[in-house]
Amino acid sequence: MGSFFASRRGLVIGLAIAVVLFFLSAFVVPEEEQAVVLRAGEPVGTVNTTTGDTNAGLYFRVPIIDQVRRVEKRLLDLEMNDEEVLSNDQQRLLVNAYARFRIVDPVRMVERAGSTDGVRAALEPILNSVLRQELGRRTFQAMLTAERGAALANVRANLDRQARQYGAEVIDVQIKRTDLPQGAPLESAFQRMETDREREARTIRAQGSRDARIIRAEADAESARIYAEAFGKDASFYDFYRAMQSYDATFAKENGNGAESSIILSPDNEYLRQFRGRR
Known part of the structure; x- marks a missing residue:
């Protein structure tokens, strides 16, 4: 009788240990995440990556020895606060921009940045620097035209090249707002823009007046020619x-x-x- 209870108690203990080991070794990776399995701090496997063979689901690891580092698979935002940028025409601009990126190499990200927050911290000064360089080649008025798209394309390409070393891919870079600082610089810019428009209007009026004189002279010459031909045919x-x-x-x-x-x-x-x- 005692041996029966002893065997039964051993079975219960064994089941309890198995359950504990299961929960310690099993982990679930959802669709919106990818995972890196680390052993002694070194990556030994990945789950549900964009270029890997595994998908989301239930997986196992060696308890205690292995660690699972979860990495966001969705698009992430990189916000840049208002920064003062000097344009090519010496205008001080307040620029508010943002970038969207995703992690395409989670192993490199874990090794180089540690986490997505580490990627943001690394890319923020790079975005600031690249944006300053690109906008510094263009005038303020150019940033209000289609040339703005070309400038942002260059910023995205340069930022993406830097982001690859952290396992990230930059999808898009956009400028939310480009303003002139309040006060004298803003008023001076408005006055300069008004003067430029007035100068352009005077140029257009002068060209129109010149064209009108040319057309009137040509019409008078044509009229005189017709009168002369008529006089010559029947005086x-x-x-x-x-x-x-x-x-x-x-x-x-x-x-x-x-x-x-x-x-x-x-x-x-x-x-x-x-x-x-x-x-």
Whole structure:
């Protein structure tokens, strides 16, 4: 009887030890995470990485000896606070930017940065430096045009090159806000922009006036050419046509001052020859 209870107690203890060992060795990796298994501080395996053969699920490790370092698999944000940047036209700009990245090599990340927070701490000054260099090559007005996209593409490429050494890949870099500092610099920039627009408007008006004079001169020349051709083909008709225009202007009911016109001419006056049918 005593041996029965002893064997039963040993079975219970064995099951308890097995359960404890199971919970100590088993670990679950969800879809949004990847894991690095460390043994004595050295990586010996990975789970659910972007380039690995394993997927999310239940896995086992050697209890106590192995450690599991979990790494975020989703996109991560890198925020940059307002930083003062000097543009190519010597404008001091307050730039607020952010980058999005993900961990593509968790082993390297663990070895070089330790955690995703370590990656952020390493990339933040790099983003600041790269952004300063890139914006320093461009003017403030250029950052308000399509050239801004090219500048950010260069920033992303340079930041990604630096991020690879920490096992990260930079997906995107964007500028949330680009402002001029408050006070005299901002007012001076607005005045300079207003002066530039006024100068541009004067240039456009001068070009328009020049083009109008050219078009008017060309039209007068064309008119003179047509009149000359008409006079050369039929001088009598041309003389008659010009006389009719003169009569219309001379015998109008009102002159330019709004008063009626009165003209006294003798019947044989040369000016009235077209009324007499004399050519």
